[in-house]
Amino acid sequence: MIQYLFFALSALTIISALYVVFSRNPMHSVLSLIVCFFTVAGHYILLNAQFLAIVHIIVYAGAIMVLFLFTVMLLNLNRETEPHKTNWVKIAAVIAAGMLFLTLIASLKMAGLGTYSLPHKSNIGFIQDIGVKLFTDFMLPFEISTILFMSAMIGAVLLAKKEK
């Protein structure tokens, strides 16, 4: 049952991700990106990571995609104003991305991944467990990430404040 769910979710993820790239209309791209995020959240739930799934939906599908939509609407992007890429850039991008794809496929094929059974009864991925981990083993990164946010906040004020 879970396996079928996994395949269905994976197919949906890949299709929506491809649509993000190939769609000519930026609005459709953004909407299909939301679908992609939801299906990834579904994968998290299958892996017993409920907290991650919820945060993923709130942060990505909620906050970031709203920002994306606003930007797309404000810039009024559409097919006519889309800048045209030269063929050289396209060829270079295809070669580079194709080589990365080849490397990934080859290595994953050779890796011989084992089968993992899901830890149904464990508490991995529960909010309490993550909290304990965050305040014991990963205390220092947790605290240091405040510097990152502080710097980003100061930057937002610095860049966005209107000059008198």
Place this chain on the structure above:
Amino acid sequence: MMRVDNFSVAFSGLAIVLSALIFVLSADFYHNEEKHISDYLAILVFTLCGAMIMFSFSNMAMLFLGIEILSISLYIMAGSKQHDVRSNEAGFKYFLMGSFASGFLLFGIALIYGATNSFHIGNIAAYVSAGQISPMFYVGMLMMLVAMLFKVAVVPFHFWSPDVYEGSPALVTAFMSTLVKIAAFGAFYRLFYLCFFDSLNYIVIILGVVTAATIILGNLVALSQTNFKRLLAYSGISHAGYLMLAVMSMKTGTASAIFYYASGYGIATIGSFAVAILVFKAMKSENIEAFNGLGKKNPFLAAALTMSMLSLAGIPPFAGFLGKYYIFSEAIKNGLFGLTITAIITSIIGVYYYFKVILAMYTKEADETSVQSNIAYTTIIIVCVSVSLLLGLFPDKLMNIF
């Protein structure tokens, strides 16, 4: 999460000294934007914090956080001139490219975690030396390599650097080409020395090709530059190539060679930017022509810039020469003959573009605009020039740290 050893203390000390030099210069640089000076200085200190985390991480999570603190602060600094289109472009370009590279770094960390079950560099090193390495690990290592190569701006991941250096405010460019480059190299060396040391043979071909391309292309493209900041950007790319040569020969423990080279390079670059900022401000131009006749207009500044340029070009008795000497001799010890010969030839070619600036100062006709220095800039210039001379004359003091 963090491990303090001689490496991290020495590099953190260097980062603090470089930031202090930039700090003194920034008081005057931002004199007509008093409202922003506090934000700017705060971000400068945050960047320093990120650099120090990058020098002393012992966990992949800390490495990522350090790189992100450094990069996000820099995106802001690059775009900090709101009304300058080129500054906006620089900030945005750097942001897009940098986040893409961070994505690669994260993907690499995730794959390595998948293979080794650990974020801790000690455990990962133990996994590597135990043999039985999963192919997934190699892909992860490759992706982390791509991200680090982007951060140090070597060919073919260098495209952002000239544009960003040219568009950013001059002082931010000085900051980026010294502290940030050194921080990226410190983290790069630490990551590969402490973590991937035993699997170095796997990527040595990649590193070799990248190094050769960097020293050749960086020096050749710099020959045709007319903008001083772009010239220093390409010079920075070629210096990154020489540092890559030291990273490649890490089997004999080249931390001290990298440290010495980075100190000499950083001090000389800050010295030349201090002169350049004064010239840019007086001449309202950032081209090499702005330096025309500086030897007659202000002999002190011209002499200081000449000495910094000679140090960057690698001419004795300045620090740049011995830095190159140490790196080349380490590379020969590791049997990298072809690369070392290429590096020596290209560094001779490189002398030409540094002399282009010197010749402009002494042989071209001057115009009436005068170039004045002030106490802060004079002090910094004297400090930079004398330190790069002292480092060149007494190298043992730095070479014996490790």
